[in-house]
Amino acid sequence: MIPRTLFNAILAALACSAAAAHAADLTIHLDARDVARKRIHTEMTLAVAPGATTLVFPEWIPGEHSPSGPLDSMIGLVIEGNGQRLAWSRDPLDIFALRLNVPRGTNELHITLDSGLSTEGDGFTASPTSSDQLAVLPINEFVLYQKGRDAENIRTVLTVIPPQGWGVATALDTKPGSGGGFELEEASLTRVIDSPVQIGRYMKRVDLPGSAPMPELRHDIAIATDSAEALAFPEELVAGYGNLVAEAGALFGSRMYRHYTWLLTLSDHVAHFGLEHNESSDNRRDERTLIDSALTPWLAQLLSHEYIHSWNGKYRRPQALLSPDYQKPMDGSLLWVYEGLTEFWSDVLATRAGLLVPEQYRESLAVIAGTFDTEPGADWRPLGDTAVAAQQLYYSPAAFASSRRDTDFYDGSVFLWLDVDAEIRARTNGQASLDDFMQRFYAGQSGAPQVKPYVEQDVYDTLAQIAPGDWRALIRRHLDEYGTKALFGGLERSGWKLEYTAKNNFWLEYYEKRKQVTERRNSIGLRLDKDALITDVIEGRPAAKAGAGPGMTLIAVNGRKYTPEILDAAMVEAQSSKKPIELLVENNEFYKSLSVEYYDGPRFPHLVATGGQADTLSSVLAPKVTTPAK
Numbered sequence: 001m002i003p004r005t006l007f008n009a010i011l012a013a014l015a016c017s018a019a020a021a022h023a024a025d026l027t028i029h030l031d032a033r034d035v036a037r038k039r040i041h042t043e044m045t046l047a048v049a050p051g052a053t054t055l056v057f058p059e060w061i062p063g064e065h066s067p068s069g070p071l072d073s074m075i076g077l078v079i080e081g082n083g084q085r086l087a088w089s090r091d092p093l094d095i096f097a098l099r100l101n102v103p104r105g106t107n108e109l110h111i112t113l114d115s116g117l118s119t120e121g122d123g124f125t126a127s128p129t130s131s132d133q134l135a136v137l138p139i140n141e142f143v144l145y146q147k148g149r150d151a152e153n154i155r156t157v158l159t160v161i162p163p164q165g166w167g168v169a170t171a172l173d174t175k176p177g178s179g180g181g182f183e184l185e186e187a188s189l190t191r192v193i194d195s196p197v198q199i200g201r202y203m204k205r206v207d208l209p210g211s212a213p214m215p216e217l218r219h220d221i222a223i224a225t226d227s228a229e230a231l232a233f234p235e236e237l238v239a240g241y242g243n244l245v246a247e248a249g250a251l252f253g254s255r256m257y258r259h260y261t262w263l264l265t266l267s268d269h270v271a272h273f274g275l276e277h278n279e280s281s282d283n284r285r286d287e288r289t290l291i292d293s294a295l296t297p298w299l300a301q302l303l304s305h306e307y308i309h310s311w312n313g314k315y316r317r318p319q320a321l322l323s324p325d326y327q328k329p330m331d332g333s334l335l336w337v338y339e340g341l342t343e344f345w346s347d348v349l350a351t352r353a354g355l356l357v358p359e360q361y362r363e364s365l366a367v368i369a370g371t372f373d374t375e376p377g378a379d380w381r382p383l384g385d386t387a388v389a390a391q392q393l394y395y396s397p398a399a400f401a402s403s404r405r406d407t408d409f410y411d412g413s414v415f416l417w418l419d420v421d422a423e424i425r426a427r428t429n430g431q432a433s434l435d436d437f438m439q440r441f442y443a444g445q446s447g448a449p450q451v452k453p454y455v456e457q458d459v460y461d462t463l464a465q466i467a468p469g470d471w472r473a474l475i476r477r478h479l480d481e482y483g484t485k486a487l488f489g490g491l492e493r494s495g496w497k498l499e500y501t502a503k504n505n506f507w508l509e510y511y512e513k514r515k516q517v518t519e520r521r522n523s524i525g526l527r528l529d530k531d532a533l534i535t536d537v538i539e540g541r542p543a544a545k546a547g548a549g550p551g552m553t554l555i556a557v558n559g560r561k562y563t564p565e566i567l568d569a570a571m572v573e574a575q576s577s578k579k580p581i582e583l584l585v586e587n588n589e590f591y592k593s594l595s596v597e598y599y600d601g602p603r604f605p606h607l608v609a610t611g612g613q614a615d616t617l618s619s620v621l622a623p624k625v626t627t628p629a630k
C-alpha cells in the first residue's frame with residue numbers, strides 16, 4: 001500500500017497536472033487602445049521548460065506564401081522568468097529566432113512585446129493595417145513561441161482590448177474579458193493566427209441567408225469603415241452574397257467551417273488586398289466601395305476569391321505550403337492550383353451568383369487575355385516559374401513587370417483551368433465538367449476546420465477518375481512552355497477569342513478609375529500612373545521602339561500637356577494623318593522628344609465568340625442553384 005502522506009502528495013500532483021493540462025500554453029493580452037498612434041502593447045504568458053530555448057516570430061505567413069512576417073513591427077521586447085529579466089540573443093543565421101536560457105524552476109515566461117504598425121507600403125498584412133477609426137490585427141505580428149513547435153499543439157487564449165466604444169469582429173467566439181477587453185475562445189495557436197481581429201468605431205454585421213449543405217450555418221459580413229455613411233450595405237447585395245454562399249455549397253458539396261465571416265474593412269488608409277482564412281477572410285477596399293456602384297463589382301471578385309480559399313487553400317493545401325511553426329520555408333510550385341483555381345472560380349461563382357453579369361465576366365477575361373497578349377516575359381519565363389518565384393514576384397516593382405512577368409499564376413491559370421474544363425467536357429461527351437473535379441477533390445466532412453494536404457499527382461489522379469487521360473501532359477504544357485500558345489488555346493476551346501477595337505473595355509475603365517492608372521499596353525504600349533509616370537513600357541511596341549522606358553514622366557503629347565484623353569486623341573489623329581505621335585518625356589531632369597510611329601489608333605481587348613467551337617464558357621457561367629440576376 002502507499003503511505004497516506006505520499007498518497008496525498010500524489011493526489012495534489014495529479015490535481016496540479018490536471019489544472020496544468022487545462023491551462024492554455026499561451027495567453028495573449030493584446031492592448032490596442034493606442035492604435036490611433038499605431039502602437040500595440042502585448043503581454044504574453046508562455047509555458048516553457050527550463051534550459052536553452054529558442055523563441056521565434058512567425059516568418060512564413062499562410063496565404064502570403066512568402067517570408068513576410070513583419071519583423072519591423074517589433075519595437076520593444078522584455079522577457080521575464082520568475083520575475084527576473086532574461087537576456088536574449090538573436091540567431092545570426094535566422095533573424096526571426098531569439099535564443100535565451102530559461103532558469104531552473106521557471107516554467108513560464110512573461111513576455112512584453114511592443115509593436116509599431118506599418119504606416120506605408122503595400123505588401124499584405126505587413127502594410128498599413130489601421131486608420132484613426134479602425135484596424136485589422138494580424139495576430140502573427142503579436143506572438144512569440146518555441147521554435148520547432150507545431151502551432152497546432154499550442155493552446156492559446158487571446159484577449160483583445162480595443163479603444164473604448166469600438167467593436168470587435170473575428171471568426172472565434174468572443175466574451176467580455178478583463179480590462180474592458182474581449183476574450184476569444186481557447187483555440188490552437190494555428191487557429192488564433194488564422195482568425196484576425198477587426199476593430200473599429202463604425203462597424204456593422206450583415207447576416208446572409210444560409211444554403212445547403214448545412215443551411216443552418218451562420219454566414220456574415222462584418223464591416224468596419226472610416227465613416228458611418230460608408231456602412232450602407234445595399235439590400236440587393238445581401239441576396240447576391242447569399243447566392244454566392246449557395247453556389248459555393250453546390251460547387252464543393254461541403255462546408256469546411258463552423259460559420260464563415262467576411263471581415264470587410266473599408267478605408268482609404270489601409271493597404272487594399274484580401275487574405276484568406278479558414279472561417280473568415282480579411283478583405284480591404286476603398287472607403288466608398290459600398291456607396292459607389294462602379295466599385296461594387298470589384299468587391300464581388302474579392303469576396304468570392306477569399307471565400308473559395310476556405311476549401312481551396314485552407315482545407316486542401318499543397319503539402320509543400322504547410323509550415324507548422326511558420327519557420328519552415330514554403331514551396332509555391334502548386335500555386336497554380338491554390339491561387340489559379342481559386343481565381344478561376346472566384347469570377348465564375350460571382351457570375352453564377354448574379355454579382356457579376358456574363359458580359360462583365362467576359363470583359364474582365366478580355367483584359368487579362370490582352371495583358372498576356374502583350375507580355376514579352378512569357379517568351380523567356382514559363383507560367384509555372386511565376387508560381388515557384390511567387391515569394392519574390394509579390395514584391396516586385398511595376399517597372400519591367402511585362403518583361404519580368406508578374407504573379408501570373410493567378411490570371412494565367414484561369415486559361416489552364418478553362419482548358420481542363422473544355423477537355424473534361426470533350427472526353428465525357430458533355431457529361432462532366434470541372435464542377436465534377438471540385439466535388440471530388442474537395443469532398444469531406446463538413447464542420448470544424450481541417451487540413452487535407454495534397455501533392456501534384458493527386459490533382460492528375462482525381463481528373464483521371466472523371467475522364468481517363470494524360471492530364472499531366474495537358475496541364476504541364478501550360479506551365480512549362482514558353483509563349484502563350486497554350487493559354488490562348490485554352491481560351492479558344494471555351495468558344496471565345498481575343499479581339500481589339502477602338503471601344504474601351506468597360507472593365508478596364510473600372511480598373512483604371514479604381515487604381516488611378518492609364519493602361520495603353522495594347523496600343524502604343526505604355527502604362528502610366530496618376531502622376532504621368534511611365535510605370536512600364538511593352539518592349540517591342542511603338543513607344544518602346546521610340547525610346548520610352550519605365551521611370552520617365554510623360555509631359556506632353558503633340559505639344560500639349562499630357563492627359564489620358566489627349567493621348568487617346570493623338571492616337572486617333574495619327575490614324576488619318578499618318579504622322580508620328582510626338583511624346584515629350586522627362587528622364588531624370590533631362591527632356592527629350594520621342595517620335596512614335598503608331599497609326600492603329602486606340603486598341604482595347606474584348607472577347608468575341610469563335611463561332612466554330614462550342615461555347616463552353618457560357619455553360620461554365622450558368623447558375624447551378626440560383627436564379628440569374630436580370
Ligand SMILES: [Zn+2]
Pocket residue numbers: 276305309339342
Ligand atoms: Zn488567393
